[in-house]
Amino acid sequence: MTVLNKVNVEAQAIEAKKASKKLMVLSEVEKNDALLHLADVLEREYETILAANEKDLAAGREKGFTDAFMDRLSLSKERIADFAQGLRDVAKLDDPTGQVLSDWTLENGLQVEKVTVPLGVIGMIYEARPNVTVDATGLALKSGNAIVLKGGSNAINSNAAIVEVMHKGLEETKIPKEAVQFIASTDRAATNELFTMKEHIDVLIPRGGGKLIQAVVENATVPVLETGVGNCHIYIDKAADVEKAINILVNAKTDRPAVCNAAETLIVHKEWLAANRDALVSALQENDIQVHGDDHVLELIPGSVAAGEEDWSNEYLSTDIAVKSVDDVVEAIEHIEMYGTKHSEAIITEDGEAAQKFLALVDAAALYHNASTRFTDGGALGFGAEIGISTQKLHARGPMGLPALTTVKFLMKGTGQIR
Structure with missing residues (x-):
């Protein structure tokens, strides 16, 4: 050339x-x-x-x-x-x-x-x-x-x-x-x-x-x-349906790991993790998902490695995922506020009040309740195609x-x- x-x-x-x-x-x-x-x-x-x-x-x-x-x-x-x-x-x-x-x-x-x-x-x-x-x-x-x-x-x-x-x-x-x-x-x-x-x-x-x-x-x-880049989060709340949560997580992480609407961080409620650890671990292992976790996650998920500060903001674009354990939806929102890129964020829960709080307070172009972040796409949303996903607020936002x-x-x- x-x-x-x-x-x-x-x-x-x-x-x-x-x-x-x-x-x-x-x-x-x-x-x-x-x-x-x-x-x-x-x-x-x-x-x-x-x-x-x-x-x-x-x-x-x-x-x-x-x-x-x-x-x-x-x-x-x-x-x-x-x-x-x-x-x-x-x-x-x-x-x-x-x-x-x-x-x-x-x-x-x-x-x-x-x-x-x-x-x-x-x-x-x-x-x-x-x-x-x-x-x-x-x-x-x-x-x-x-x-x-x-x-x-x-x-x-x-x-x-x-x-x-x-x-x-x-x-x-x-x-x-x-x-x-x-x-x-x-x-x-x-x-x-x-x-x-x-x-x-x-x-x-x-x-x-x-x-x-x-x-x-x-x-x-x-x-x-x-x-914007996509450091997208899936938050599994205490009241999340187990099958629904795992299916959504696996899809958001592995369907096409190299795209900007793939999940890069899993935030999980500690009570849900304790109750459903085996199901989650099985899904992670079956899909070759490498976990970078906090101290609590390291104790419960075998094979996980310690997450450093850079992991919370990393766009892996692979089957690696950062996993953060939290006590409630407020702590999840605070984590997203600190490390999110205002792209796409999801909450998985059957608790309508928790879902509404998440949707109201999280600042991002696209928010999901019980659905995968992979839908932040012009074609998937019926636009025919997209020229990009805007994470700013002036003139245009989202796909x-x-x-x-x-x-x-x-x-x-x-x-x-x-x-």
Whole structure:
């Protein structure tokens, strides 16, 4: 891949800005037709994408990347088919732009409308997750936005091939291919260029590990829609149903350990642990879950290792889990307040009062009562796809689908009114 210089990156951002003007006036039918065509082209050209992905995988094996990392990086015909289906699902959703949120008429006869419009140009900075290339593009185009993609260097061949295939498909649609820009550079300077392009980029969305997100938030002059790492907690309360609690814990920890909505910490009520220790230990052992526990947990769960301070805030992205024992729901909430990342938190209990206290007091984008944290996902919640999970509170919070990629305009229609 050719490392791009400042002029190249800026030129791509300018092209995206120009394309956004053309994109925002397209009809919903034209945008949907383009997404459906892109889905077909991705499925048809899967071999091109897999050949490029194998280059990234070979480099990853040579560098000794973890299994979790390789899983995020790895593509298959089936995964590409999932990407395509995601685009078809997005095409089925209502167009988020042009919606009249409210309207009223002033005493002087001036008519006012508050209407949704595209953000303009989205800068997407992400790590080794090729699926983001397709998901982010689909959501951006459907919501009338152009997008500038800067993926991680470890997936550069996969991402470049995906964008090349999508450009090929867009040439046969009403959407200009310039609306999708990919910065094919492994130079961090190229990423840094996006941080300060306020005149061309309307919003930056970082998606990846804590260091990446922190770097964007701290250095960008472009407005940032902050996504967050997932130190997600499962709290098993004293009144938790045993089968329900264990099933939810195992699912949240092992279904896909390398994703941000997987559980990283189990908080368990001491009375429940004492009464159901054997069932819990059996489930942990059967699923090869390594426990990092406090002193009380070390006494009751064989094979566990002592948890240090770093374990309570660690996003393992593996089958390791930190286990904290508590005396009540208040102590559980205090632990989450200290170490949580405001992503997804769950309480397992049959005590409605305890559940209500947890849901009311825990500060997070997504909260669950008797359900797995794995549902914090745009596709699972019916958004078609997601561009990220926001852990901030301004503009958007939680899984960000189409509505999060719009802003508003106030449109005033008069008959000559002056003030």
